[in-house]
Amino acid sequence: MKIVVCIRQGLDGEINPFDACAYEEALKIGGEITLLSMGPLTARDFLLRLTRLGAKKAILLSDKAFAGADTLATAYTLALAIKKIKPDYIFCGRQTLVGDTAQTGPMLSVYAKANIITNVMDIVAISENEITCKTRDFGEITTKSPTLLTVERINNLRLPSIRSKMGEVEVWTANDLKADLNRIGLTGSPTRVLETKENSSGRRRCKYITADELPAVISEALKRNAEKTEQTITSDKKLSKVFCVGEAPIEYAKAVCDNPTVIPLDNSDKMAEYIKTEKPDAVIWGSDGLSKQTSAQVAAMLNLGLCADCTSLQTDGEILYMVRPALAGSVVAKIKSVTIPAMATVRTTQKDTADVLVGIGFGAREKIEKIKAFAEKMGGDITATRKMVDNDYLPYNLQVGLTGKTIAPAVYIAVGISGAVHHIVGMQRAGTVIAVNPDKDAPIFDYADYGIVASIEDVLNHVYRLSR
Numbered sequence: 001m002k003i004v005v006c007i008r009q010g011l012d013g014e015i016n017p018f019d020a021c022a023y024e025e026a027l028k029i030g031g032e033i034t035l036l037s038m039g040p041l042t043a044r045d046f047l048l049r050l051t052r053l054g055a056k057k058a059i060l061l062s063d064k065a066f067a068g069a070d071t072l073a074t075a076y077t078l079a080l081a082i083k084k085i086k087p088d089y090i091f092c093g094r095q096t097l098v099g100d101t102a103q104t105g106p107m108l109s110v111y112a113k114a115n116i117i118t119n120v121m122d123i124v125a126i127s128e129n130e131i132t133c134k135t136r137d138f139g140e141i142t143t144k145s146p147t148l149l150t151v152e153r154i155n156n157l158r159l160p161s162i163r164s165k166m167g168e169v170e171v172w173t174a175n176d177l178k179a180d181l182n183r184i185g186l187t188g189s190p191t192r193v194l195e196t197k198e199n200s201s202g203r204r205r206c207k208y209i210t211a212d213e214l215p216a217v218i219s220e221a222l223k224r225n226a227e228k229t230e231q232t233i234t235s236d237k238k239l240s241k242v243f244c245v246g247e248a249p250i251e252y253a254k255a256v257c258d259n260p261t262v263i264p265l266d267n268s269d270k271m272a273e274y275i276k277t278e279k280p281d282a283v284i285w286g287s288d289g290l291s292k293q294t295s296a297q298v299a300a301m302l303n304l305g306l307c308a309d310c311t312s313l314q315t316d317g318e319i320l321y322m323v324r325p326a327l328a329g330s331v332v333a334k335i336k337s338v339t340i341p342a343m344a345t346v347r348t349t350q351k352d353t354a355d356v357l358v359g360i361g362f363g364a365r366e367k368i369e370k371i372k373a374f375a376e377k378m379g380g381d382i383t384a385t386r387k388m389v390d391n392d393y394l395p396y397n398l399q400v401g402l403t404g405k406t407i408a409p410a411v412y413i414a415v416g417i418s419g420a421v422h423h424i425v426g427m428q429r430a431g432t433v434i435a436v437n438p439d440k441d442a443p444i445f446d447y448a449d450y451g452i453v454a455s456i457e458d459v460l461n462h463v464y465r466l467s468r
Contacts, residue, residue: 001029001030001031001032001088001089001126001127001128002031002032002034002085002086002087002088002089003026003029003031003032003033003034003087003088003089003090003091004033004034004035004036004082004085004087004089004090004091005019005022005023005026005033005034005035005036005055005090005091005092006019006022006036006037006078006090006091006092006093006104006105006108007019007020007022007023007035007036007037007047007050007093008037008038008039008093008096008098009037009039009043009046010096010097010098011097011098013046015046015050015157016093016096016097016098017093017097017153018092018093018094018095018096018097018151018152018153019092019093019096020093020156020157021093021151021152021153021154021155021157022091022092022093022149022150022151023035023050023053023055023091023157024155024156024157024158025091025120025123025149025151025154025155026091027053027054027158028123029123029126031088032056033054033055033056034055034056034057034058034059034085034087035047035050035051035055035057035058035059036058036059036061036078036081036082036085037058037059037060037061038060038061038062038066038069038074038077038078039060039061039062040062041060041062041171043060043062044060044169044171047060047169048166048167048169049160049166051166051167051168051169052160052164052165052166052167053157053158053160053164054164055167056167057167057168057169057170058167058168058169058170059081059085059169059170059171059172060169060170060171060172061077061078061081061171061172061173061177062171062172062173063173063174063175063184064185065174065179065181065184065185065187066174066184066185067185067186068185068186068189069184069185069186069188069189070189070190070191070305071099071101071103071104071107071191071296071306071308072103072107072188072189072190072191072299072300072303072304072305072306073183073184073185073186073188073189074104075103075104075107075108075110075111075300076107076111076179076183076184076188077177077179077184078104078108078111078112079108079111079112080177080178080179081172081177082108082111082112082114083112084177087146088128088145088146089126089131089145089146089147089148089149090108090109090112090114090146090147090148090149091148091149091151092104092105092108092148092149092150092151093150093151094118094119094150094151094152094153095150097402098326099308099326100308100309100325100326100402101308101309102118102150102292102296102308103292103296103299103306103308104296105118105148105149105150105296106118106150106292106293106294106296106297106300107296107297107299107300108148108300109148109297110268110297110300110301111300112146112148113146114146114147114148115143115144115145115146115147115148116143116147116148116149116150116293116297117131117133117135117138117141117143117147117148117149117150118135118137118138118149118150118289118292118293119135119136119137119138119150119152119289120133120134120135120136120149120150120151120152120154121133121134121135121136121152121154121396122134122154123149124140128145129144129145130142130143130144130145131143131145131147131149133149136152136289136396136397137288137289137290138289138290152396153389153390153396154396189305190303190304190305190337190338190339191305191306191307191335191336191337191338192335192336192337192338193333193334193335194321194333194334194335194336195333195334196326196331196332196333196334197331197332198331198332202424202425202428202447203446203447204433204446204447204448204449205449206435206445206446206448206449206450206451207449207450207451208450208451208452208453209450209451209452210452210462211452211454211458211459211461211462212462214434214452214459214462217432217434217450218356218378218411218413218434221410221411221431221432221434221449222355222356222410222411224431224432225355225410225411225431225432226410233255233312234254234255234256235255235256235314235315235316235317237315237316237317238256238257238258238315238317239256239257239281239282239315239317239318239320240257240281241257241261241278241279241280241281242256242257242260242261242280242281242282242283242284243260243261243262243263243275243278243280243282243283243284243341244260244261244262244263244284245262245263245264245265245271245283245284245285245286245291245295246262246264246265246285246286246291247262248286248288248291248348249284249285249286249346249348250262252284252310252312252313252344252346253284253313255312255313255314256282256313256314256315256320257281257282260284261280265290265291265294267294268294268297268298268301269301271294271298272297272298272301272302275298275302275341276302279340279341280341281320281340281341281342282320282341282342282343282344283295283341283342283343283344284313284343284344284346285343285344285345285346286345286346286348287309287345287346287347287348287406288348291345292308292345295343295345298343299343303339304337304339304341304342304343305337305338305339305342305343306337306343306344306345307322307324307335307337307342307343307344307345308324308344308345309324309325309345309346309347310322310323310324310344310345310346310347311323311324311325311332311346311347313344313346319336319342320336320337320342320344321334321335321336322334322335322336322337322342322344323335325402325425347406347429348406354375354379354380354381354409355379355380355409355410355411356375356378356379356380356381356409356410356411356412356413357375357380357381357382357383357407357409357411357412357413357430358371358374358375358378358380358381358382358383358412358413358415359382359383359384359385359400359412359413359414359415359417359423359427360382360383360384360385360388360393360394360415360416360417361385361387361388361414361415361416361417361418361423362385362387362388362391362393362416362418363415363416363417363418363437363438364415364416364417364456365388365391365393365416367415367416367456367457367460368393368394370456370457370460371415371456371460374460378413380409380411382394382398383398383399383400383407383427384398384399384400384404385399385400385401385417385420385423386399386401386404386420386422386423389404400423400426400427401420401422401423401424401425401426401427402421402422402423402425402426404426405426406425406426406427406429407426407427407429407430408429408430408431409430409431410430410431410432411430411431411432411433411434412427412430412431412432412433412434413433413434413435413436414427414433414434414435414436414437414444414448415436415437415456416436416437416456417435417437417442417444418437418439418442418443418444419435419442419443419444419445419446419447420443424447427447428447432449432450433447433448433449433450434448434449434450434451434452435447435448435450435451435452436451436452436454436456436459437451437452437453438453438454438455439453440453
């Protein structure tokens with residue numbers, strides 16, 4: 001069995017954490033494993049170290065012509081290498097922490113002519129001809145090889161043994177791949193970054209309160225949320241023909257078009273054919289798993305630019321400008337597409353069953369059961385930070401943030417959460433944010449409407465005392 005694992009070196013010099021999970025899954029299966037990466041020649045030593053874990057060899061795609069590639073150009077380049085290797089399976093991480101798009105895998109599946117299973121949580125069974133996986137969003141799926149998987153953060157990459165030996169690293173250039181120079185690097189990239197700036201979105205003016213005031217603040221916030229109407233910033237000039245895939249992104253579509261057309265989500269072949277025939281100015285997709293997968297596949301089928309996870313859309317009447325966080329949410333980028341229609345997935349929120357959600361951070365890890373009881377007392381539920389999930393305190397389906405889900409409850413109570421940007425981007429659409437942290441300098445207070453500088457135990461004791 002031949003498995004290619006696509007990996008990327010992060011800004012910290014280490015393997016992207018999602019790719020590390022994909023590599024570990026391949027190592028568990030065994031067979032002939034080849035690592036595939038695109039980057040500068042300096043990444044050669046990085047790949048050599050990773051071969052010690054069990055990969056037979058690594059292939060580094062390195063050429064000045066590859067520089068500046070967006071997800072579409074990257075997928076095209078990787079696909080040329082895949083066609084030379086001819087693997088049974090292609091394993092990818094769900095996304096990188098640099099671009100955070102989750103687009104390259106689905107795009108690569110189109111160019112490599114492979115079946116696809118996204119958001120893989122477990123590989124149930126695999127042979128040279130067939131694979132069955134449990135997924136985060138779509139249940140259990142079985143496909144024939146060749147199949148591409150995008151893997152969630154479901155394991156920890158092993159360490160090399162003392163006696164392990166390095167494999168070999170081959171360097172392939174654009175000439176080796178017989179690449180079309182118009183489809184690689186910056187030249188072949190239909191999306192262009194116009195500007196970037198520090199991400200300050202989500203900041204709020206925090207009012208500090210005591211634990212005794214918490215129940216009244218929650219009650220008032222719920223009342224205020226029930227009365228509010230959501231406001232959407234719209235552009236003065238509009239695009240004339242915009243497709244909105246499903247109802248979820250409709251407010252984004254209305255911001256750039258007076259009368260957007262809502263179309264149903266269908267399989268990628270039908271969506272591509274419809275878009276090609278109808279020729280809209282832009283297509284706006286939601287951020288649910290199926291929309292993200294399908295939009296990326298359609299982009300590859302039609303060679304269109306696709307901007308992921310946008311938090312706002314703007315237009316001058318001719319061009320769609322897309323704004324999204326990048327680099328783990330630390331910066332916000334303004335992007336345009338040089339192809340028409342422009343396409344974007346937008347930050348739609350998960351429909352919460354509870355009006356009150358209590359986020360549990362690593363600082364409150366010893367109080368999980370008490371916090372659960374507190375959440376239930378407030379008529380709510382709990383969520384988790386990435387660190388809580390990575391350390392196995394709470395399950396992955398509760399994770400909020402850049403690598404988790406986006407929420408928008410009426411009230412979000414952040415307990416023991418420091419305020420890392422990658423968590424903030426997942427909770428900033430909450431109606432009212434209340435932060436509980438004993439560290440008065442914790443960044444979370446910059447993103448909260450109300451703050452309580454105290455331990456969670458003190459807060460819980462106050463709440464229960466008041467309720468007696």
